[in-house]
Amino acid sequence: MNHAHGHRDRLRERFMRAGPEGVQDYELLELVLFRAIPQRDVKPLAKELIATFGGFAETLAAPVERLVEIKGVSENVARELKIVQAAAIKLTQARVMKRPVISSWNDLLAYCRAAMADERTEMFRILFLDKKNILIADEIQQRGTVDHTPV
Template sequence: MSGFDDDASPPPHFLGHRERLKERFREAGPDAVADYELLELLLFPAVPRRDVKPLAKGLLARFGSFSDVLAAPEARLMEVNGIGPAVAAHLKVVHAAALRYAREPIKGRPLLSSWSSVLDYCRAAMAYEEREQFRILFLDRKNALIADERQQVGTVDHTPVYPREVVKRALELSATAVILVHNHPSGDPTPSRADIEMTKTIVDIAAPLGIVVHDHIIVGRSGHASFKGLKLI
């Protein structure tokens, strides 16, 4: 008779991998893990009884980058084999946490002296979206953030923007300045002729009412464009 329990099964192979990956992350830090491994670490709590390495690699293969995975809509995440509603929701919670973290450095501070943080937040919030979005940062007299609002969501290459509505909302919030932000899902942040004309219209309507348009930032995967930097404002 054997001294072993014949009914006992060896632990799943991925359990050892999980512990080794966690230990490497703890000891060597985030730079010691690849993007797919960081995704694995995020997936561990949501998928406790399965090897998640194929899931992590499948997500990266489908969406292209770590940031694209987190920014992807839940419906598209669930198109990846093995990703159900619970896992997709878990990834969107991680994305929401990342955006809130990126927004913290600009809350209640003069934005013009925290410009790199503004750009980091805008890129995190919008650069990887699949449809164009138009966002406005409303500022007070000290250029501190009053509100951050997404005004419109459009198609892959167009967002309807109504300049008078932009200025009306600034007046409602008693904002004295705004920063306009939108994304180009194509990845190229170069302003279009329509972008330039729309911005000029907002500036022309806002100026007589004492509202300054500090900048219009376009973000894309390949970088950003500043209307002020391009001398378009």
């Protein structure tokens, strides 16, 4: 029996049963790649992307120009990765917005990392809090260079 036969179904079932903790980063990336590349074994590509960019989140945050340099990554594949990244950013924003920020430092850091992960230049952002220290807005005030932002 071919081990690859049924791999996608087994991986999907394991993910649904165990959640994100039940799969490796490259396997989670495989699940994303299944949608963009329906007829090919994507495990080697998933592993190459993780090795190239350093992890699942880093792969999603990589600029499209860098992604398409990898053999097997088309514009369509890059678009799927960017859709997942956008969903992750929206989810993180929803978790942080309208919630106490000061008492949830880790959530604030996670939000900032997600919101700025693919930025190649420094930025000066203002996070607006209400009187209960709840985040109500996040605005980019200035964009700078790779290593400096005028304030």
